[in-house]
Amino acid sequence: xxxxxxxxxxxxxxxxxxxxxxxxxxxxxxxxxxxxxxxxxxxxxxxxxxxxxxxxxxxxxxxxxxxxxxxxxxxxxxxxxxxxxxxxxxxxxxxxxxxxxxx
Amino acid sequence: xxxxxxxxxxxxxxxxxxxxxxxxxxxxxxxxxxxxxxxxxxxxxxxxxxxxxxxxxxxxxxxxxxxxxxxxxxxxxxxxxxxxxxxxxxxxxxxxxxxxxxxxxxxxxxxxxxxxxxxxxxxxxxxxxxxxxxxxxxxxxxxxxxxxxxxxxxxxxxxxxxxxxxxxxxxxxxxxxxxxxxxxxxxxxxxxxxxxxxxxxxxxxxxxxxxxxxxxxxxxxxxxxxxxxxxxxxxxxxxxxxxxxxxxxxxxxxxxxxxxxxxxxxx
Numbered sequence: 001x002x003x004x005x006x007x008x009x010x011x012x013x014x015x016x017x018x019x020x021x022x023x024x025x026x027x028x029x030x031x032x033x034x035x036x037x038x039x040x041x042x043x044x045x046x047x048x049x050x051x052x053x054x055x056x057x058x059x060x061x062x063x064x065x066x067x068x069x070x071x072x073x074x075x076x077x078x079x080x081x082x083x084x085x086x087x088x089x090x091x092x093x094x095x096x097x098x099x100x101x102x103x
Numbered sequence: 104x105x106x107x108x109x110x111x112x113x114x115x116x117x118x119x120x121x122x123x124x125x126x127x128x129x130x131x132x133x134x135x136x137x138x139x140x141x142x143x144x145x146x147x148x149x150x151x152x153x154x155x156x157x158x159x160x161x162x163x164x165x166x167x168x169x170x171x172x173x174x175x176x177x178x179x180x181x182x183x184x185x186x187x188x189x190x191x192x193x194x195x196x197x198x199x200x201x202x203x204x205x206x207x208x209x210x211x212x213x214x215x216x217x218x219x220x221x222x223x224x225x226x227x228x229x230x231x232x233x234x235x236x237x238x239x240x241x242x243x244x245x246x247x248x249x250x251x252x253x254x255x256x257x258x259x260x261x262x263x264x265x266x267x268x269x270x271x272x273x274x275x276x277x278x279x280x281x282x283x284x285x286x287x288x289x290x291x292x293x294x295x296x297x298x299x300x301x302x303x304x305x306x307x308x309x310x311x312x313x314x315x316x317x318x319x320x321x322x323x324x325x326x327x328x329x330x331x332x333x334x335x336x337x338x339x340x341x342x343x344x345x346x347x348x349x350x351x352x353x354x355x356x357x358x359x360x361x362x363x364x365x366x367x368x369x370x
Contacts, residue, residue: 003148003151003152004151006147006148006151019142019143021143021144021145021147021148023145023148066316066319067145067319068145068148068319070142070143070145072142072143
């Protein structure tokens with residue numbers, strides 16, 4: 001089971017700024033371990049976000065994204081009390097969803 | 104002929120100097136980059152992990168660490184980081200945050216302390232010790248360092264730490280002071296703080312544990328010291344050895360009054 005994300009969402013005006021920290025190895029598949037064997041690729045492929053259950057963000061990621069990635073985006077119409085849910089899915093099929101309330 | 108070459112040299116020099124002055128310096132650029140990273144410091148992920156580990160019943164005794172005494176009484180974790188290392192009467196030893204956590208993991212949870220100390224950084228239970236240290240350190244964010252120097256052991260360890268700091272050796276005849284004893288030194292682009300006095304808020308001792316962006320690892324103070332010794336081409340010091348605790352005591356006492364920013368984020 002993957003470690004939880006840290007999600008912070010703050011409303012200002014008619015927008016909400018969402019900051020997400022994800023805990024993930026993000027292995028590129030280009031590295032070799034101490035015995036010379038290739039470390040298999042393992043990275044987040046899909047990231048989606050929902051505001052009160054409605055899709056507001058989706059992205060396709062690749063192996064170029066850093067380990068423990070940080071993501072920030074703004075949602076139009078996000079206001080205090082709204083629920084923002086972020087989901088990622090990696091190339092091994094593992095997935096994780098975390099939710100936060102806009103403040 | 105001679106005159107023209109001097110003149111053209113001067114002109115060439117001018118061309119080099121003028122644009123460089125208009126630009127920001129490399130270290131200012133790096134500071135901006137660090138400020139940007141600060142917003143999403145992945146150390147927070149380790150903090151969260153550490154907090155979970157503190158409250159979770161684990162180990163052969165299936166107990167939590169919530170009764171662990173880090174120096175301010177059982178279960179107190181706020182403000183302990185800025186007063187460590189210190190002398191602990193129960194173990195009759197000078198201990199830093201990490202060695203104290205390992206003691207608690209042994210006495211409360213039944214883990215084998217010697218086994219943990221032998222584990223490589225970032226592996227197994229050692230990774231958990233680092234996460235716990237990250238969380239405990241974060242609970243003292245913004246507080247000022249104020250190490251005790253009342254016990255004789257605390258004074259001895261300060262003096263021993265000072266000697267270690269200035270002790271030269273290894274293939275390069277290096278000491279800690281070779282890099283950290285003068286103003287304005289750096290390794291590549293990293294400015295090196297002077298550690299013989301208070302280097303300022305959030306610098307040196309007040310910045311670790313820290314997340315290192317370039318390798319995605321969480322570094323504790325023990326690992327920081329371990330790597331300093333590697334760079335000096337010394338043999339690796341033992342985890343939580345008296346030598347590392349003495350050095351930490353020296354750095355910590357010198358940092359008196361500096362505010363902690365740990366867990367920080369580094370290159």
